Amino acid sequence: MSHNSVSDIRQMMVVISTVEEWSSLKSLLQHSSGDECHFSSVGSNQICDMTVEHHSISLHYTDLQPNMTEEAMSQALEGCFNSCRDGISSFLLLIRGGCYTKTERRMMEILQAHFGAEALKHLVVLSVEDGKVVDTLDDALLDLINVCDGRYCRFTSTEGLLALLEMVDYMLAENGVSGYTEEMLSAAKRRSTEDSALNMLKQKRKKEAAEKKHHETKREGLEEALISHRALLQLQTSAVDDDEANKLSVVLLGLSGSGKTSALNLILERAGNQYSVNGLSHESASTTSSCEKKEAFAAGRRLVLVDTPELWDEDGVEAVELVKDCLALALPGPHVFLLVLQVGRFTQGESDMLGHLQRIFGREFAEHAVVLFVRFDSKTREKIDDHVSGAHSSLQELIRKCGSRYYELNVSKSQNALSFPQVKDLLSGINKLAASHGGRPYAVRRFSVQELQQRSKVMEERKEGTQEVNFLLRDE
Known part of the structure; x- marks a missing residue:
């Protein structure tokens, strides 16, 4: 479309407005142009053809409702554009009385989004003034006029149309092109697709981010939860460690009948401050056939x-x-081993006992061992020190290898009252021996923890x- 002057060819324009502004423009055109103005319809598009002082104009309008979606409005504008063969001279934005509404702003945004920024180079703002006119144009309209290089016309009569045509002719001359063409629309769509893809990529990256x-x-x-959990475990472990640090394990070893079980029961009773002259005798404790564990609290320790x-x-x-x-x-x-011997009995079995225990628990076994003499006979008045000093050399050697640590417990009923201080002395000796090793238990490396x-x-x-x-059998 070549434009040497506005009179050379019909000026094709796409009108962008609501139905109210379009109706106002039609009314003014009919009043000012009379028989020179002809209206027709092609599909959903309305067309106004007229001649003004040998200038031919064709205005194409499609109804744009404010509640239309962006896609619907874009399609309507493109349909109106396609009704103009070989492109258009300009886009014509109608406003009323210099008032630029939110609906018209949205139309401009959609125009630019669908037809590209190039469309604004072919845009003219036309203020239809058939009534009240604003005193001052708002900033948004001034910004739009500035983008359009000042192309703003006020229309009240035929003179307004002539000014519009002159402005369009000047615009085309400045742009050096034949108006807005289908090629421009295709390029805008391509850029829009690329922009959409870019936006999708940005959105994807934004979503990924x-x-x-x-x-x-x-x-x-x-x-943080793991750290808290570890801290809790550490606290629990510390609590367990504190409990373990406060724990004292003692293993009673000896031959059958030596009095291990009797001694254990008596230690438990006295450690728990259970004291009674009429307490049960421990003389008749049955033979132990399996390992058993019992616990008590003594002097604040487990x-x-x-x-x-x-x-x-x-x-x-x-x-x-x-x-x-x-x-x-x-x-x-274990922290301490108690080698239990019955007073008055020292056979070859007792003599060999230390060798067996060292083979089982290791050579350092004796460093953690205490000899405990259990007395069943209440008639004997011999002191334990005298008994040891007059004992067989093998017994004395056993005691020597155990650090000369030995104690006595009288488990006979008649001597029950004497057992409390004996247990107290024994526990004191056990604590001292454990403390001498730093409170660390004896490690038997043959078996893993x-x-x-x-x-x-x-x-x-x-x-x-x-x-x-046993509980179920008892109920029966």
Whole structure:
């Protein structure tokens, strides 16, 4: 479309407005142009053809409702544009009385989005003034006029149309093109598609960034929860460690009939401050066939006593399973071993006992051992020190290897009152020996801690099961 002057060719314009502004413009055109103004319709588009002083004008309008979606309004504008063959001279925005409404602003945004920024180079703002006119143009309208290089016309009569045509002619001359063409629309659509793809990519990246931030926040939350959990575990472990540090495990060892069980029961009673002259005798305690654990609190410490049967047979063969049971019950110890000997009895079996125990528990066993003499005979008045000084050399050697640590317990009923100070002295000696090793338990490296812990768990479950069966049998 070549434009040497406005009179050379029909000026095709797409009118952008609401139906109210379009109706006002039609009324003014009919009043000012009379028979020179002809209206027709092509589909949904309305067309106004007229001639003004040998200038031919064709205005194309489509009804744009304020509640239309952006897509619907874009399609309506494109349909109106396509009704103009070979492109258009300009887009014509109608406003009323110099008032630039929100609806018209939205139309401009959609025009630019669909037809591209190039459309604003071919835009003229036409103020239809058939009534009230604003005194001052608002800033948004002034900004639009500025973008349009000042193309703003006021229309009240035919003179306004002539000014519009001159402005369009000047605009085309300045742009050096034939108006807004289909090629421009295609290019705008292509850019819009690219922009949409770019926007989609941006949105995708934004979403990914948001998801990443969400995951990071979630991860940070999990890390904080993990730190809190670890702190809680540490506190719990510290509590367990404190409990373990306050725990004193003692294993009673000796031959059958030496008085291990009697001594253990008496220690538990006296450690728990159970004192009675008429208390039960411990003389008739039955023979121990398995390892058993009992506990009491003594002097603010948790005292664990483990009773054991003989840990080897007549041929000196070690009972490995009993050894494991013994150590499992004494976890994390043992801290101290009590070698229980009956006063007045020292056979070859007792003489060989230390050798057996060192093979089972290690060469350092004796460094953690205390000899405990159990007295069943209440008639004998001999002091324990005198008994040791006059004992067989093998017994004296055993005591010497155990650091010369020995104590006495009288478990006979008639001497019950004497047992309280004896137990007190014994516990004091046990505490001193444990303290001399820094409170650390004796480590038997033959078995792992994990193995012993698992064994302890199994033994505890077995014990609970036995108690439940006994309870049911008792109910029957």
